[in-house]
Amino acid sequence: MIFTRPRTTAAESMTSVSIASLFVISAIVLSGCGGDSNDANEADAPIVPPVSNNAPVANAGGDQTVMSAAVITLDASGSSDTDGDALSYQWQFTSLPDSSAAVLSGASSATPSFSADTDGSYVVALTVSDGTDASVDTVTITAEATDTNHTPVANAGIDRGVTTGDSVTLDGSDSSDADGDPLTYSWTLDSAPSGSSASLNNAATVNPDFSADIDGDYQISLIVSDGSEFSLADSITISSSTDKGSIPVNRSYAIVDTNQNQCYDSSSGDATSCIGSGYDADYSGNQPDYTLSDDGLMVTDNVTGLIWQQSSDINGDGSLTSDDKLYHSDTMSYCENLTYGGRDDWRLPSIKESYSLIQFSGKDPSGYQGTDTAALTPFLDVVFDWAFGDVASGERIIDGQFASSTQYVSTTMNADATTFGVNFVDGRIKGYPSERLPFYVRCVSGNTDYGVNAFSDNGDNTVSDDATGLMWQQDDSDSVNWDDAVAQCEASTTASYSDWRLPDAKELQSIVDYSRSPDTDNQPAIDPIFNASSFNNEAGENDWGFYWASSTHATYNGNGSSATYVSFGRALGYMNGTIMDVHGAGAQRSNNKTSVSATPGAGSSSGASGTFYYHGPQGDILRDNNKVRCVRDIEPSDVTAESEGYTLFSPMQSTDTYLIDQQSNTVHSWQSDYRPGLSVYLMESGELLRPGVITNKPATFAGQTGGSAGVIELLDWNSEVIWQTTLATDSYLSHHDVEILPNGNILAIVWEAKTAAEALALGRTSVSGDSLWADAIYEICRASEQSNCSDGEIVWRWSTWDHIVQDADSSISETYVTDINEHTEKVNLNFFNGSGSADWTHVNSVDYNSAADQILISVRNFSEYWVIDHSDASRGIVTRVGNPSAHGGDGEQTLFVQHDAQFIESGTAGGGNILVFNNGANRPEGNYSSVDELCFQGEDCTPGEMMNSYSEGVSGEFYADHISGAQRLKSGNTLVCEGTEGRLFEYNASHEVVWEYHYGSEIFKATRYMSDHPGLAELN
Known part of the structure; x- marks a missing residue:
């Protein structure tokens, strides 16, 4: 039918x-056939009409x-x-x-x-x-091929270091064309060290070469063509040096930091201070650093060189649901057929490539019974889209598995073919049945060497991996629990090194060899260059261990009593009364740090060696005594700063604040609900003074992002808010910086807005928008027994609006003067910064001199710093330096959109002078930054006279066109924040860099505190 x-x-x-009707008809017909019929009964039986x-x-x-x-x-x-x-x-x-x-x-x-x-x-x-x-x-x-030509993509390779005198061969072979068109190459030597006679040979080929004849940097760019279109230029820097020890090393398998910035008590699981115990958050590695493409389709990982799809929304409906998941058989072809960005090297990522994205700032929602996921935190950077499991389609919240191209060489469960995947919802690697589970997909391109180790046996019981820059202990050891594992590494002196640590989860996973397994090779999943001790597992089989990592695996409610581990042997589970490999060698899971028997919901059973414990849907077997293999960096800093102490900073795109030591270890961190707005300070009381960026700005200031704040808060050592005030109305908004006064009150920079009509009525010749903002300094009360004011009350105010003059309209007698230059204490209402912005003056720092009771402010849009009297708010500008044209004068401009003007403390080299980070945009001779020490007042110098300056000049690389700051230290050294690069460094009196730290994303400023600073009492 x-x-x-x-x-x-x-x-x-x-x-x-x-179908039902035919069955009924068949039954009636058949009942009248055969030899056992009862005619009477048949005659009496009613005929039932079929159901329609x-x-x-x-x-x-x-x-x-x-x-x-x-x-x-x-x-x-x-x-x-x-x-x-x-x-x-x-x-x-x-x-x-x-x-x-x-x-x-x-x-x-x-x-x-x-x-x-x-x-x-x-x-x-x-x-x-x-x-x-x-x-x-x-x-x-x-399906039809498109006739549209894709623009080719140039790839000049990676920055690298060479020895001066070497012949350097360049490689453009990773350039691509999505249409498969043949490419032509055009290389250019854009810049070379002064005195170099270097030139490119065979510049029209894929592999030109040149001789690096002088120490320094060689900037080279590549453009490719497919015959129809030219690519954008891709540039690299070749750094040449005669000192091989100074040649920068570029790692093909650079490990991105886990982004875990919180420490936890092992027993209670409560968040606690990071005090250098050896936890993940005590160490800072290569910080996550991503760039989103202009079209929003791709994300470049600036650490690994991998280029990712931003979205896993494969059906393009604007949301991630189960409809966007693919079975493994379809995942590879989906990626290989992508043409984003004109690239033809898209692929399904390996498990090591995929795991490079995980961040252990995430929280595991396993066990969460609610339906509101707004407060849950994934294990993935917010630059990417992501989703929980599609509960509406019957999935669990934790079903956020992403496919990888890495197949388990053995099988799991009931001899199932298995694919490794990363779950960015619950923070684990597991092996999953290849064709019974659909996956989210995020394709990758670029750096095909990522995940490839370069091991070498050092002959001293250590193994170096030149691909990652990590050195490993060749032998492993046993532990009692996680705390013991951490302590073992912190105390280790293998090969006479004293800086061993327990590896974080990403470092540890980097040495997994996914081509090996106990069941296929009778080996652990690690290169044989390492020694791995075996034991009889819970099923009585010869096996290899789970290895502790320093990364805490926190739960959705903030409990950090569990730590991560990586299984180099079978990832055993106890299911249906059977012990089996449920997730594969190379899985990353977690269990309790101190006592697995205390794990909530854990079950127990008897195995070959006695009682064992298990937990979770697949009965993950739990062990207290996981194994230990310690790690250290191959290239620890061999430069010791001349200053002791700790450096405080708050990254601009983070809600966290960090305190690091001179070895670049995070010794403490604070968490806030706000991104910084923008500075942060440690008070002598141990409290953290921190402006924050509010999300719902008043209508007047809506859309303003350059330095805006709106709230000021004080956090205690444990990140609890102990004081807060809001400075955000339609007429004013706080921004950029604050300063604590000796009386406990706080100075704040505030934009004060006037309508366009009000500004014009005062003599402004034009206003481009609806309002014009000038800066004011407010003193905010912190109520105490000694004060006579209310908490948050504005008790003092100095405003630019009270000190303006103009020479454009004599009818406005209130502000009119005939000669602006005769009124240097006043502010020229018609000095334009050229941007057309409502933000007219743009003050970006405030500092206080208690001896003189004076306030120093950096006025960026005037390229000046001003000194004003705290004792007399009616008085105008006392001293101004940097740009005579701002007040109608003649003379050389010395400051260029500067930041962070500070009084140098008395008793410090240059004490009494003013230190400024001179950003240097639009200098007549070319853009470059400098740290300038300028005379404030004194018998031996005139105000504004240059006393000392650090720079690399126009030809150097030291240039930050915005943010940034500097601080003169007690030792005479100077701490510098090159904010746009996320780079902190310290130079001495000879201008030699003696300490350096790279965070990797923008920092507004940083402050050094000596070890005996009273605010560090909790740390000490």
Whole structure:
């Protein structure tokens, strides 16, 4: 019997007879046949009319024409059943183009998908059934190649160091063209060290060369062409030195820091201070650093060189749901057919590439019973889109698994073929059944060497990995628990090194060898260059261990009593009374730091060596005595700063504040609800003074991002808010910086807004928008027994608006003067910064001199610093330095959109002078930054006279066009924050850099505190 969508008279006659009717008719006819019939009973039996059923109508959707390599989602939602019966769906290809290997994912769902992997027609049949009747419809998808030419992408390789005198061969072979067009190459030597005679040989080939004849940096760019279009230029820097020890090393397998900045008490799980115990948050590695492409489609990892899809929304409906997941058989072809950014090297990431993105600032929602996910934190940077499991489709919240190309060389569960995946919701690597679980997909391109180790045996019981820059202990050891493992590494002196540490989860996973397993090789999943001790596991098998990592695996409610580990042996679980490998050697899981028997919800059973404990859906086996292998950096800093102490900073895109020691270890951190706005200070009381950026700015200041704040808070050592005030109305908004006064009150920089009409009425010649903002300094009360003011009260105010003059309109007598230059204590209302912004003056720092009771402010848009009297708010500017044209004068401009003007403390080199980070944009001779020490007042110098200056000049690399700061230290050294680069460094009196730290993203300023600073009492 055939059931089909009604299209012919014959078909219509067939569909008028239901399956149930035919069964009834057959039963009646058959009852009158054979030898055992009872005629009387038959005569008396009533004839039951058949139950009528209306057949469903299948609707496979309309035919489509798509581009080749597109992922197509089919839709049966137009199918219907007039009886209201529930429908089931089954899709199948009835015709495919030659050479196509397309596979339907979710073929029994209403919305399956497939990748149109080649040109041609794909005919798909949909069968819809209501359980009684069925009907069929077909849809044709035609895939066609696009005629659009893609712009090629140049790839000049990576920055690297060489020895002066060497011949350097360049490599453009990673340049690409999505259309497969042949490429031509054009290399240019853009700059070379002074005195160099270097030139490129064979500059029109893929591999030109040159001789690095002088120490210094050689800037080289590459442009490629496909015959129709030219690529954008890609540039690299070749750094040449005669001192091999100074040659920078670029790591092909650089490990990105876990982004874990909180320490936890091992027993209670409570958040605690980081005090250098050896926890993950005590150490800072390569900080996460991402760049989103202009079109929003790609994210470049500036540490690893990998380029990622920003979104995993493969069906393009604007949200991540189960409909965006693919079975593993479709994931590779989906990635390989991508052409984002004109690149043709898209691929499904390996497990090591995928794991490079994990961040252990995330919190595990396992066990969370709620439905509101707003407060849950994923293990992934916010630059990427992400989603929890699709609860509406029957998934768990934790079903956020992303596919990798790494297959387990053995099997898991019931001999299932297994694919490793990273779950960015619960923070784990596990092996998953390859074709029983659909995955989210995030494709990758670039750096094909990522994840490839370069091990060498040092002959002293250590192993170096030149790809990652890490040195490992060759032997492992046993532990009692996680605390013991941490302590072992901190105390280790293997090969006479004293800076060993327990590796974080990402460092530890970097040495997994996914080509090995206990069941296929009778070896652990690690290179044989390492020694790994074996033991009899809970099932009595010869096996290898779980290895502790320093990274805490915190739960959704902030409990940090569990730590991560990586399994180099079988990742055992206890399921249905059987011990088995449930997740594969190379899995990353977690268990309790001190006592697995105390794990909430843990079960226990008897194994080959006695009682064991297990937990979770797959019964993950838990162990207290996980193994230990310590790590250190191959290149620890061999430069010792001349100043002791700790450096405080708050990254601009983070809500955290960090205190680091001279070895670049994080010794403490604070957490806030706000990003910094923008400075941060440690008070002698141990409290953290921190302006914060509010998200809902008053309408007048909506959209302003350059330094805005709105709230000032004080945090105690444990990040609890102990004082807070808001400075945000339609007429004023705090921004940039604050300063604590001896009486405990706080100075704050505030924008004060006037309407355009008000500003024009004062003599402003033009206003580009609805309002004009000038800066004021407010003194904010912190109520105490000694004060006579209310908490948060504005008790003192100095405002630019009270000191303006203009020479444009004599009818406005209130502000008119005939000669601006005769009123240097006043502010020229018509001095324009050229930006057309409402932010007219843009003060970016405030400092206080208690001896003189004077306030120093940096006025960026005037390229000046001003000194004003705290004792007399009615008085105008006492001293101004930097740009005579701002007040109608003549003379040389010395400051250029500067930041962070500070009084140098008495008793310090240069005491009494003023230190300024001179950003240096639009200098007449070219852009470069400098740290300038200028005379304030004294018998031996004139105000504004240059006393000392640090720079690299126009030809150097030291240039930050915005933010940044500097601080003169007690030793006479100077701490510098090159804010745009996230670089902190210290130079001595000879201008030699003696300490350096790279955070990797923007920092407004940094402050050094000596070890005996009273605010560090909790640390000491």
